Amino acid sequence: MSNLPPAFESRMRKQLGQEADAFFKALNQPAPVSIRLNPIKTTGKIPDTLQSIVDKKTEWCPEGYFLSQRPVFTLDPCYQGGAYYVQEASSMFIGYLLKQIIHEQPVKVLDLCAAPGGKSSLTVSALPADSLLVSNEVIRSRATILKENMLRWGYSNVVVTNNDPSDFSAFESAFDIVIVDAPCSGEGMFRKDPASIGEWNENNLTVCRDRQKRILTDIWKTLKPDGYLIYSTCTYNPGENEEILEWICRQFQAESIPVSLPADTITPGNSTAYGYHFYPHKTTGEGFFCGLIRKKDGEKYRPKKNKKQKTTTFPIPPELSRLLIHPENLTAQNEDNRITILPDMHGEFIRQLRSELKVTAYGCEAAELYNRKIKLLHPLALTTWLNKQACSCYEAELPEALRYLKKEDIQVNAKTGEWILITYRHIALGWGKNLGNRLNNYLPKEWRIRMDLPTDLI
Secondary structure (H helix, E strand, C coil): CCCCCHHHHHHHHHHHHHHHHHHHHHHCCCCCEEEEECHHHHCCCCCCCCHHHEEEECCCCCCEEEECCCCCHHHCHHHHCCCEEECCCHHHHHHHHHHHHCCCCCCEEEECCCCCCHHHHHHHHHCCCCCEEEEECCCHHHHHHHHHHHHHHCCCCEEEECCCHHHHHHHCCCEEEEEEECCCCCHHHCCCCCHHHHCCCHHHHHHHHHHHHHHHHHHHHHEEEEEEEEEEECCCCHHHCHHHHHHHHHHHCCEEECCCCCCCCCEECCCCCCEEEECCCCCCCCCEEEEEEECCCCCCCCCCCCCCCCCCEECCCHHHHCCECCHHHEEEEEECCEEEEEEHHHHHHHHHHHHHCCEEEECEEEEEEECCEEEECHHHHHCCCECHHHCCEEECCHHHHHHHHCCCCCCCCCCCCCEEEEEECCEEEEEEEECCCCEEECCCHHHCCCCCCCHHHC
8 A cells, every 4th residue: 555644654664573564565455355154043054155255264253254255245135134244354353352251151241332233243142141232332323234233133132222431321330241342543444444544643543542541431330340341443553552451450450361362363462461463464354453351349230220111021922922932031022012022031121221321222123013913023033032933934046035135026825914934045034924916025124125136136
């Protein structure tokens, strides 16, 4: 890259020494393409749509794979059904860190800066049974994208929120783990997003550092005693990386935790606090930094009395219960004739979240009561709680699946009035209902594919 800021180039030459030339050469190479499988929806099997272009696995994420080329993911029904997520490989290291600190006991996790959803979908897949993830994004437009991606991923032990870090003050000592993928100067994205080069300036480094400290100060009290903070950025700047970890340890008398590394291509930081760099000339991926911090003080979480939320839970209606895996661990909630399914053990905590925060999604919004009948909703089709063996399924071929995803009519032989789960390669895409002469397509309008289909698939 010939248009790199001179100040950035000078600093990186000092930072990397003899490796600098290799680093700058790597920035001129195409950005690698990587995906991560949904372990429940795929059971670890690479979808047929990707098998011919899978290159190699990532070293730090068993579900991660590099692709030899970038397909049109929008036109892959397996992607639309949440069988995999397109995620930058270096950031998948968060899952490796999680496995160092979680065991079999359920945990509550807050992913504070979660959009577009890569780290949240990775996190919830790694959590023990009966855990809960709160996935937050402060920017409204990005929170909408986060919600859609988490619904597509299908794990319903998730609450999606749209809040500033300071809004979590009511949840002191509530979380076992907090993940802060902090807003940063974005130097690690220069290759993937060349437009970010023009936004870089030295003053912005200071702005980012101060913002990171403010975010961490706001959120620190939400950690339980002995809880863990995972801090990460997509920049190379020590002022936003090692120096922030050192600041956390001083400011909060916290402990930096070392981890064993799965690959010698990951570079330990030069600091009194343990941090880990991903450089593109050493690892197949973009620039990334992360570190693990343990909190040593604090008090037990004491929830406030819930005065705002009057919603009560009730047993799941039989017509929904039969469609769910382990309905005995779930409960139902009815608001404005919309039935949401919740994990029973987290019902009260979710109500507390809804009373204090702007919650955009929680549990699985499964059905709508309509003229004394139940209308199935899209999240139910995508949730990993769905028992597909209890559903009437239609396994679509690729042209049919894409027409369905464009919200067009497809022909299905079924009983009149029967709800049909449309699948592709056994990945659920959404609901349809047979009206006798046609299938009523219940894919939400905002989810439909808007791009034209190739002529050979029409």
